Amino acid sequence: MYSDSPQREDLRSSSDSDEELPVFDFLQPRPSTDVASQKARERQQQDREALKQEQERQKAERRALVEAAKALRPEECIRHMVVAVDPALLQLEGGGTLLASVQALGCSCAIEKQPLPRSVTWARQAPSLDLKRVSPSACVTQEERHSGPACSPTLTSWVREQQRRHPDKRLSLAVVELESYFRRKLGIRFTIFTDPRAKSHQAVVHLQLHTGVSVRFLSTWKEFSDHITMTTKAVAEAPFKRAREQTGFSFYLESDWAGGQRVDKAGKGLLQAWKRQIQQFNRVSSDVAAAILAAYPSPQLLKKAYSQCRTENEKLSLLSDLLIRRGEGVTSTTRRVGPELSKRLFLLMHSRDPEQNLDASL
Amino acid sequence: MYKMLFWLKCFIKYNEALASLSLLTCVLSGPNASIHSLPKGAPPPGRTYNNNSSNTLAPSRKKKKKRAFVPLQRSGGYAVLLALYRQQQIPGSKGYMFKMELQSEAQPLCDKSFSVPDLGSKYTAWSSVSTLIQKNLLIKTHNPARYSLTDEGFALAERLESVEKERRNVPVEERRGAAGPEDDAVVDLTASDDEEEEERESLPERATGETQSSGDAGRLPLPGKTQVTMTTNRKPNRDCLLPGTYDVILCVDFIETTGGSHYRKQELVRELQRNGVGFDVRKLNVGDFLWVAREKVAPVPGQLRAPAARELVLDYIIERKRMDDLCGSIIDGRFREQKFRLKRCGLRRPIYLVEGSSSSAAHLSLPEATLQQAIVNTQVLDGFFVKRVQDVRESAAYLTVMTRYLSKLYQNQTLVCRSRELEGDVPSDEEERGNPSCSLISFAEFNHGAVKNKCQTVREVFARQLMQISGLSGHKAAAILEQYGTPHSLLAAYEKCGSESEKEKLLSCIRYGKLKRNLGPALSRTVYQLYCTPGALT
Numbered sequence: 001m002y003s004d005s006p007q008r009e010d011l012r013s014s015s016d017s018d019e020e021l022p023v024f025d026f027l028q029p030r031p032s033t034d035v036a037s038q039k040a041r042e043r044q045q046q047d048r049e050a051l052k053q054e055q056e057r058q059k060a061e062r063r064a065l066v067e068a069a070k071a072l073r074p075e076e077c078i079r080h081m082v083v084a085v086d087p088a089l090l091q092l093e094g095g096g097t098l099l100a101s102v103q104a105l106g107c108s109c110a111i112e113k114q115p116l117p118r119s120v121t122w123a124r125q126a127p128s129l130d131l132k133r134v135s136p137s138a139c140v141t142q143e144e145r146h147s148g149p150a151c152s153p154t155l156t157s158w159v160r161e162q163q164r165r166h167p168d169k170r171l172s173l174a175v176v177e178l179e180s181y182f183r184r185k186l187g188i189r190f191t192i193f194t195d196p197r198a199k200s201h202q203a204v205v206h207l208q209l210h211t212g213v214s215v216r217f218l219s220t221w222k223e224f225s226d227h228i229t230m231t232t233k234a235v236a237e238a239p240f241k242r243a244r245e246q247t248g249f250s251f252y253l254e255s256d257w258a259g260g261q262r263v264d265k266a267g268k269g270l271l272q273a274w275k276r277q278i279q280q281f282n283r284v285s286s287d288v289a290a291a292i293l294a295a296y297p298s299p300q301l302l303k304k305a306y307s308q309c310r311t312e313n314e315k316l317s318l319l320s321d322l323l324i325r326r327g328e329g330v331t332s333t334t335r336r337v338g339p340e341l342s343k344r345l346f347l348l349m350h351s352r353d354p355e356q357n358l359d360a361s362l
Numbered sequence: 363m364y365k366m367l368f369w370l371k372c373f374i375k376y377n378e379a380l381a382s383l384s385l386l387t388c389v390l391s392g393p394n395a396s397i398h399s400l401p402k403g404a405p406p407p408g409r410t411y412n413n414n415s416s417n418t419l420a421p422s423r424k425k426k427k428k429r430a431f432v433p434l435q436r437s438g439g440y441a442v443l444l445a446l447y448r449q450q451q452i453p454g455s456k457g458y459m460f461k462m463e464l465q466s467e468a469q470p471l472c473d474k475s476f477s478v479p480d481l482g483s484k485y486t487a488w489s490s491v492s493t494l495i496q497k498n499l500l501i502k503t504h505n506p507a508r509y510s511l512t513d514e515g516f517a518l519a520e521r522l523e524s525v526e527k528e529r530r531n532v533p534v535e536e537r538r539g540a541a542g543p544e545d546d547a548v549v550d551l552t553a554s555d556d557e558e559e560e561e562r563e564s565l566p567e568r569a570t571g572e573t574q575s576s577g578d579a580g581r582l583p584l585p586g587k588t589q590v591t592m593t594t595n596r597k598p599n600r601d602c603l604l605p606g607t608y609d610v611i612l613c614v615d616f617i618e619t620t621g622g623s624h625y626r627k628q629e630l631v632r633e634l635q636r637n638g639v640g641f642d643v644r645k646l647n648v649g650d651f652l653w654v655a656r657e658k659v660a661p662v663p664g665q666l667r668a669p670a671a672r673e674l675v676l677d678y679i680i681e682r683k684r685m686d687d688l689c690g691s692i693i694d695g696r697f698r699e700q701k702f703r704l705k706r707c708g709l710r711r712p713i714y715l716v717e718g719s720s721s722s723a724a725h726l727s728l729p730e731a732t733l734q735q736a737i738v739n740t741q742v743l744d745g746f747f748v749k750r751v752q753d754v755r756e757s758a759a760y761l762t763v764m765t766r767y768l769s770k771l772y773q774n775q776t777l778v779c780r781s782r783e784l785e786g787d788v789p790s791d792e793e794e795r796g797n798p799s800c801s802l803i804s805f806a807e808f809n810h811g812a813v814k815n816k817c818q819t820v821r822e823v824f825a826r827q828l829m830q831i832s833g834l835s836g837h838k839a840a841a842i843l844e845q846y847g848t849p850h851s852l853l854a855a856y857e858k859c860g861s862e863s864e865k866e867k868l869l870s871c872i873r874y875g876k877l878k879r880n881l882g883p884a885l886s887r888t889v890y891q892l893y894c895t896p897g898a899l900t
Contacts, residue, residue, distance in 0.1 A: 062877075065877060066877065069876070069877060172741070201759055201760065201763050202763060205760070205763045205764055205767050206767065208747060208749075209764075209767055209768070209771060209798075212711070212747065214741065214747055214748055214749065216748075216750065217750070226731075226734070227738070230731075230734060230735050230738040231738055231742060233735065233738075234735070234738050234739045234741075234742035234743055235742055237739075237743070238742055238743050241743055242743065243876070244835075244836075245702075247835075247836030247837055247839070247840050248840055249822065249825055249836060249839075249840070250505060250706070250822070251822055251825075251826065252698070252699050252702040252703070253826060253829055253836070254695055254696075254699050257826070257829070257830065258695065259832065260829060260830055260831050260832035260833060260834060261830055261831060261832055262832045263831060263832065263888050263891075263892075266900075267888075267891040267892075267895065267899065267900060268900050269900075270888075270891055270892050270895070270899040270900065271898070271899040271900050273830050273831055273892060273899075274892065274899055276827075276830040277826075277827035277830050280823050280826040280827050280830070281818065281823060282818055297898035297899055298892075298895050298896075298897065298898055298899045299849075299853075299892065299893050300893070300894060300895060300896050300897075301896075301897070301898065303853065347820065348820055348823055348824070348848075348849060349849055349850065349853075350850055351820045351848055351850060352848060352850055352851065353503065353820065353848070354819065354820050354821035354824070354843070354847035354848050355503040355504045355505075355819050355820070355821060356503055356819060356820045357501075357502045357503050357504070357505070357507060357817050357818075357819055358817065358818045358819065358820065358823065359817040359818065
C-alpha cells in the first residue's frame with residue numbers, strides 16, 4: 001500500500017513532461033494508459049497552441065481594422081491618397097501648377113499613363129494591408145474636343161463609351177479655358193455676338209441626361225489645379241463621412257443640436273442636457289422647455305410626479321397647466337404648456353413600444 | 363304578399379344587427395396577433411396609451427360613454443375601418459397599411475374624397491382618422507406611419523362588414539324604407555367632433571377639385587375598381603400614363619418666387635416666361651425645382667374646375683443655391699440637413715444648382731475656398747449632380763433647356779406609377795443613366811413624404827434625446843436603443859439594478875459601430891447621472 005499524496009504529487013508534476021514515469025509503475029504496469037495519457041497531453045498542447053494562434057490572428061485582424069479605420073479619419077486620410085496623373089496632362093500649360101498643388105496636399109503623386117487620355121484618377125493606399133483600392137473617380141480635361149452644339153451627340157457618345165470601358169469609375173469632365181479657345185478658333189468678333197457658354201448649354205444638358213456626367217468650366221489652369229486638390233480632399237474623406245451618416249435613423253440632427261451638451265464628471269451641464277432633451281419634440285421652443293424644466297429639473301422628479309398621480313388622466317395632463325413666461329415686464333405674455341405636449345411627454349416616458357407614434361393627428 | 367314577407371325579413375334582420383351592435387361593450391379579444399406584432403427584439407407592448415373613452419383632452423367636450431361609436435355608412439371612418447378589416451381577411455396580409463395605401467383602398471367605400479377637400483372646406487374624409495385613433499379603434503405607429511385596427515376597431519369593423527353584407531342581400535327599395543328604427547343607435551362619428559364639417563347626405567363619388575395649388579391628385583383610384591382586387595401586393599391594373607397623354611411641366615417652389623430678394627426672384631420667373639417654358643408654382647416640401655408628368659385632361663362641360671389630373675414626378679430634383687445662401691446655410695447647419703432630406707425624398711437624381719461667380723463669392727463670411735470645397739464635396743460625397751451657373755439668367759436658361767430636353771426624352775415613354783410606401787426605394791440603376799426612368803412616384807405621395815416635421819415615434823425622440831449628451835453619437839445612440847428601446851425600458855433597467863455602482867456601469871459594455879467598441883464607463887456614468895439623479899440636475 002502506498003500513501004496517496006506523494007504519488008499524486010508526482011503525477012501532477014509529471015503531467016507536462018513525458019520523460020518522468022509515474023512512480024508506481026512497478027505496482028501496476030499499465031503501458032496502454034501511459035501512451036494514452038501521453039497522446040492526450042500532446043493533443044492538449046496542440047489545442048492550446050492552436051487557440052493561442054487563433055487569438056493572435058484575431059488580435060492582428062482587429063489591429064488592422066482599427067488602423068484602417070484610423071486611416072480614413074480626416075486628419076490621416078489624405079496621406080494615403082495616390083493621385084495618378086496622365087503624362088499628357090502634365091505637358092499642357094498647367095501641368096507644373098497641378099503637380100505642385102497635389103504635392104502640397106501631402107499625398108503621393110504618380111505620373112503614369114491613364115486609361116483615359118489627359119485624366120486624373122485617385123486611389124487609396126491602406127497602410128497595413130498594402131492594397132491599392134482605386135477610388136471610383138476620374139477627371140478628364142477636354143480642351144480641344146469641345147466645339148459647340150454640333151458636337152453634342154459626339155460628346156455624349158464619347159463619354160458613354162468611356163463609361164462602358166470603365167464601369168467602376170465615376171467620371172467628371174473639366175473644360176479649361178474654353179473662352180480663349182473659342183476666341184482662337186472663331187475670332188474675337190464671334191465672341192461678341194454669341195455667348196460660347198450658351199451654346200454649350202445644349203451639349204452639357206444632353207450629356208447630363210444621357211450619362212449623368214457633369215462638366216466644369218474653368219477659366220485658368222490654377223482653377224483646374226484647385227479643382228483637383230479639392231476633389232482629392234473630398235475623395236479622401238468620403239468613406240469616413242459616409243459611415244458617419246449611416247446611423248439607421250430617419251432623422252437628421254440639425255446643427256442646433258449636433259455636438260451635444262458638455263457634461264463634467266460631477267454632472268454639471270446635465271440640466272441643460274435635460275432641457276435640450278425636452279426640445280427634441282416637434283414644435284417645442286426654448287421657452288416651453290424652460291417652463292417644464294423649472295417644474296421638473298430632472299427626469300427622476302418627473303417620474304416621481306407621474307407616480308404620484310392617481311389616475312391616468314392626471315398623468316396625461318400633468319404638464320398642461322404649466323405657465324410659460326415669455327418676454328419681460330409690461331410686454332410679457334403667459335401661455336400654458338397645454339394638453340397636447342403634456343400627452344406627448346407622458347407617452348414618451350411610459351410607452352413600451354418604440355414605434356408608438358406621438359402625433360396622432362397628422 | 364311577397365312584399366310583406368320581404369319587409370318582415372328585413373325588419374328581423376335589422377333587429378338582429380341592432381342586437382349585435384348593442385353587444386359592443388363586450389370586446390372580443392383580437393384574433394390576429396399580427397396586428398400588434400413588433401419588429402423582433404422589441405419588448406412586447408403593454409397597453410397602448412391612446413385615448414380611451416375615459417379621457418378628455420378638451421374639457422368642454424361632452425362624453426357619451428354609454429353610446430357606442432359607430433361611423434355612418436360610407437363615411438371616412440367607416441371606409442377606413444372596413445378597408446383594414448378586409449385586408450386582414452387575406453391570409454398572410456401584413457396587418458397594417460400605409461397612408462396612401464389606406465386612402466386608396468378605402469376610397470371606393472366612401473362617398474367623400476380622401477384627397478380632395480370639398481368646396482369651401484379644408485377637410486377631407488381623412489380627417490376622421492384622428493377621431494378613430496382617439497376612440498381607440500385605430501392605432502398609428504412607426505415612421506413612415508402605419509395604420510392598423512385595435513381589438514375594438516376590429517370588432518366594430520367585423521360588425522360593419524356583416525351589416526354591409528346584409529345590406530347588399532336586400533334589394534334597394536326595401537333598404538331605404540327600413541332605415542328607420544336603428545337611427546338612434548348609429549351615431550355619426552363626425553358629429554361629436556367639433557372640427558368635422560362632414561354632412562350626412564352622400565356626395566358625388568369622384569369629387570372634382572383644385573389640383574393646381576395642392577397638387578394632391580396623384581392617386582385617385584381608377585373608376586370602376588372593385589374591392590375584389592385588393593391585395594397587399596401590386597394591383598393588377600396599375601396606374602399608368604401612356605405616351606402622348608401627358609405633359610412635362612416644370613414645378614417651381616413658391617418660395618423661389620416670393621420673399622427675400624424680391625426683384626431677383628421675380629427675374630427668374632420672368633426669364634422662364636420669356637423663354638416660353640411651361641411652369642407651375644406650388645409649395646414643394648423639399649427642393650426648389652422639379653418636373654411632373656401631368657395627365658392632359660379636358661375640362662368637363664358644365665363644371666368650372668377641370669377634373670383631377672394624375673401627376674407623376676420625374677426623378678430629377680433641383681436645389682438652387684446662390685453663393686450667399688450657400689454660405690449662410692453652411693454656417694447655420696442647414697446645408698447638410700437639406701442634403702439629407704434630398705437624399706431621402708425618393709427622387710433618384712438630385713441636382714445642386716450653384717449660382718454665382720467669383721465676385722459673388724468674395725466678401726462673404728466664409729472664404730471662397732471653403733465654399734468651393736463644400737460644392738465639390740456635394741458632388742463627390744453626396745453624389746449630387748452639380749451644375750454651376752454665373753447668374754440668375756443662366757439658371758433660367760438651364761431650367762429651360764432641361765425642361766425642353768426632358769419633354770423630348772419622355773415623348774414616347776409609358777409611365778408607371780410606383781409607390782414608395784409599398785415597394786420601398788429602388789436604387790438608381792447605373793445602366794439606366796441613358797434611359798429615362800419610367801417607374802415614377804405620384805406627386806401627392808412625394809410631397810406628403812417630404813414634409814419636414816413629420817410625426818415622431820418614441821424611438822426617434824429617445825434617440826435624439828440621448829444624442830444631446832456630448833460624445834453620444836448616432837451610432838452610440840443606435841446601440842443603446844437596441845438594448846433599451848424606450849425611456850421606460852431604460853428606467854426600468856436602472857430600477858432593477860442592485861446598487862448605484864451597477865447602475866453606473868449599466869451601459870458601459872454596450873458595443874457600437876463597425877468596430878464594436880465599448881461605450882465606456884464615462885458615458886455610461888453620464889447617462890446614469892441624467893436618468894437616476896433623484897433631485898434637481900445642475
